[in-house]
Structure formats: structure tokens, C-alpha cells
Amino acid sequence: MKTIKRYISLGLALIRMGWQSQISYMGFSALLSYVAQIIQFASRFGVIWLMMLSFTNLAGFGLWEVLVIFALELFSYALANAFLQPFWKMRDLVFGGEMDFYLVRPVNTLYYIMTKGFAPGYTAHIVLSTIVLVTASVQLGRFTSPGFWLLVILTILVGAGIQFGLRCIPAFLTFWFGNIDNLHWLVGQFRNVVRYPLSIYPFFIQAICTFLLPYAFINYFPSLLLFEKIGLTEGIVLFCCGILVSALMVALPVWMFSRGLRRYESGNG
């Protein structure tokens, strides 16, 4: 119990330091970068709006429902990736010897990398997706529905676990396979796939997004329940499957990291 408390307070301290160092180092630029990121992703929502301007629905989903599907993905992505920034440079960590810096600390290495590398910029994505979710809930007449919001919050938490795995697993494969940057991009590209209802794609893409890269559990399956496109029982079963997948997608990278570290040889001799 004492260890858990120590870890939590250390994690919070590192996150606070991350905020403070960015604000003090970048100052106004930090604020500007948040605004810029909101604008950047708002343009992605804008593309969906433009696409659907001349059409009434996309595979039975209206404009606001499609926007919710995208917002759920973006929110969970930001929540997970705010702590996973260092893994974008996995090659430097593993082959540049930068992992040494983290290994000499008397705490769990993975936890330390995640909290030390906290990226406050992702709050911009969270703010934007929250705005979209609230606006969509008003447009869909679900703003005052506690069930809607409970499901949205649970979906985001489950989705964040899956996003954690989808970001970390390709990154941690670097321990075994060297530079596979494009694998990150390839996996990440499926985020674009699940911005839209999965039913528009052929079966093999739906299968990939369900069984291989389980993006479907982040937003599409919960959206079926959220917008009552399937029965309640069916929806709850799918949601429970999502929880299991999420747990697996958190556990697997943690195990991979501990195995991968055994292969690590400091790059700086």
C-alpha cells in the first residue's frame, strides 16, 4: 500500500513538472500550441462535415453520430498517448542508449518513462473531443441522459486501454526487430479507418479492426449501443468483450516491455 502511494505521488509530481516545465520553457508558445492543435483536429471534424454535407447518412449514421464516433476515438487516443510520447522515439531509446537515463532510477522503468514523458499538449485533443461530444449530445437530444454520459465515459476509459496497447506493442517490437517506424504509421492509419462506421468496409477490414487491431472496441461497437443500432443484450456483451480486450491490451505491452528490456544493450557503451 505504501509503495502504491509512493508511486502515485511520484507520478503526480512528474506530471505536474511536465506541465510546469512546458509552461515556463515555452510560455505563450505552449498556449498557442494548444490552440493550434485544437484547430488542427477541428479541421478533421470539418472534413467529415464537408463529406456529409450533400448526403443524409453514412451507413445509417447521421452527421452527429459519425462525429461522436470520431470524438470517442480521439478522446481515448489523447488520454492514452499523453503518457506515451517517449515511445514515438523508441529507436532512440533502444539504439541511441537513451533508455539508460530511465533504467538508473529506483522505480518501475515503464511507469517512470510514462509519467516523466507526460505530454500536456494532448489536453487540446481532449478539450476538442469534449466540445464535440457535448454539442453532438445536444443535437441528438441526449445531453441530459445520464446513461449516455456513463456509457461515453466508460467507452473512453476502455478505449484508452486499447489505445495504450496499439501504441505500445508496435513500439516495443523495436527491441526485437529494430527500426519499424512505418509499423507505427500503419497501425496508426487504422485510426482513420475507425473514424467512420466500420460497417462501410468489407469483411476483412472489419475483421482486422476487431481481432487483430481491436480499434472497433474503442468507438464503433460502443456507438452501436449508444445509438441503439443493436439490442441492449447484444450491446452489453460487445461492451464487456471490449473491457476484456482493453485489459489484454494493457497487460501485453507491460509484459513485452519487461521481456524487451532483457535484450537492451546500452548504445553508448
Added chain:
Amino acid sequence: MKLMRSFFQTAYTAFASGFTYRANTALGVLERLVRISVPLFVWSALYGASGETVINGRTLGEMMIYVLISQTCTALVSADFASTIENRMRTGIIEYNFIRPIPPRMIFVGEGFGQSLYALLLTGIPAAVLAAVLIPQIGFSLSPVYLLLFITSLVLGYVVSTVFELLKGMFAFWFVNVYILNWFMDLFYVLLSGAFVPLWFYPDWLRAIAAVLPFQAAYYLPVEIFLGIRDIPGCFSALGVQLFWIVVLWILQEILWRKSVYKLTVLGG
């Protein structure tokens, strides 16, 4: 002559460096395949759900061609060497670009050209495969005159985007944080270039804004010419618009460059 040889050597080096990791290149092709496929499925589903064969005067077949060509053109004209300049400013490596016997801007453009060709190859392979499957079904043909006009427009579009990148890169000399500018610019690139959603689907007011900005000159006009939407005089007026933007942007970047080089401060060494 010697300068041109150096330019092409720089471009070749940047192009060849993309192939350093072959598995990475193969994954890159797959990544582009997913990127191109997503809008194809989305437009198919939108047309399918509407029950109409012609929307805003365009058929689904034309939309398919639009996606394939715009994605390929975008790959060619999307070299991000403003970020390279920023990175070199930040690390001080930029000084090496100034002491070499080639003008610095020629180095930036040469590297960008090599990266563009690499990106074009990655995108071109899956686009060609998809075109081979789709075009016989759609029954699209292109006259030699339009092909020539398209190639000319594509080259001019490339020059527009290159000069614009140089202009953006100049800001690195003043503010260093070009990535923030890039995020802001994303709004224009995504929403006003016509690269993601063709301008014929835009509301009039947004199309009017897009018409007075340079982004459509780089991304959209070549595609419009390829699709045969413009008659021959219309094609020449499109080429005129592209030339106009090349001149305007070149003058702006030239003015800024002359001021920027005096701002350069390299620390260390």
C-alpha cells in the same frame, strides 16, 4: 550545371535514404494502401446510402478517380522541409547548410524533392494497383492533351507547394517553433485545399475562400484538370492561377529570406 548536379545528388540521397530499411518501406506501401482505401470506402458508402448515381453533378466513378489522383498528387507535393529547417535551427546543424558550396535553399528543396519522390513511390504503387482494378470498371479515359496539361499543372502545383514550404521554413529563423505554424496551416491544407473533399461539395462561401488562397493551386487544380472538369481555356486559366501563386509566394519568400539570414544565430561550436 555543377549546381544542378549537386541538387540532384542531394535529392537522390534523400530519396535513397528512404530505402535504408526495406521492411520499413514495405510497411510504408501498406500504410498508404490503407490511407487511400479509406476515402474510397467512405464515398462508396455515401453514394450507396443516398441511392443517387449523380451527386452535385459527379458520379461515384469520378469520385474514385478523384481520390486516387488527389492522394497521389498530395504525396508528391507534401514534402515537409519547413520542419527540417526548424529542426536544424534548433540543433544548430543549419550552419553546415550555409558553409557548403551549394545555396542553402537548394539543399532544402533538393532534400524535399527526394522525400517527395519517395512518398510518391510509396503512394503510387498502391494507387496504381487500385487504379488497375477500378478504372476498367469505371471506364475512364484521358486524352493526350489533358494528360499533358495535367502533368504541367502537377509540376506547377509542386512548385507552388515547394515555394510555400520555403516561406514557412523562413519562419523558423524568426520563431523557431514552425510546428505550431504547421498545425495552424493544417486547417487550410485540410479544409481549403480540396485534397480531401473535392471543392464541388463545398458550400459557395467556403469555395469562395478556397479560391483566393494558394492551397487549391497546389493540390486541387491538377486533379480537376485530370478529371476533365475544365475545358481547354479553363485549364489554361488554372495554370495561370498556379503561375500567379508561384510568383507571389516566391517574392514573399525572397523578401523574407534576405531578412532571415541576418537573424541566424548558431550556438555552440
